Amino acid sequence: MEIRDAHFPGRAPLDAYGEGGFRFAEMSHRGSLLCVPSGIYGWDVSAPENFSQNAFEKVFQEQEDIEVLLVGTGTELRLLPQDLKTLFREAGILADPMSTGAAVRTFNVLLSEDRAVAAALLAVD
Template sequence: MRLNEIRYTDARPIDGYGPGFFRVAGQAVQGAVLVLPTSLSSWGGYDDLDSILAVAADIDVLFVGTGAEIAHAPAAFRTALEQAGIGVETMASPAACRTFNVLLSEGRRVAAALLPV
């Protein structure tokens, strides 16, 4: 079997996560985060739509990490994002991190809004 190293060019992959934190491109951040291909910021949770809507033109899909277990995102949150033209995929945060990295490596226009595990 041949393994190829993934190169992200200027993109910022999610390197890891743990209780209450995420590590993105080598930078550890406490609490919930919003990860874009080339930037990282704190995220205020489901009530913080403005930070996501501000970058709506730059992303096609948002992966919402709901923490250690999968949970439903509030309907109003999902509806507002879909009306802005953003596809929303909700999953547990570990799965959201992995999925984000795979699509990021393909050069896709993705973002991840992650609640800590």
């Protein structure tokens, strides 16, 4: 039996968030999400304190297709660590932290405009 990382192979707007998860593409997911050009993935980060280069590895793997990274930091805005901001800048990615709700709304707008956008979204209750 093969066990793979669960993901949705494509780009889709996010229909809802809250209660510890997200809804998109007629599916639901409990936990945090990472939305990159190759698809929507479950993300094993649950708090801003866990933000690290390793946590954003998939973003860096797809950096040539990402101009803007929206980082949903939960119910309140939390700033990104300076070393992480530097890594994003060096990769040519504008990383913009905001509350998860604001990040979901902004992601949907930029996605509808066919922009090179990605999102890293912490689940909220």
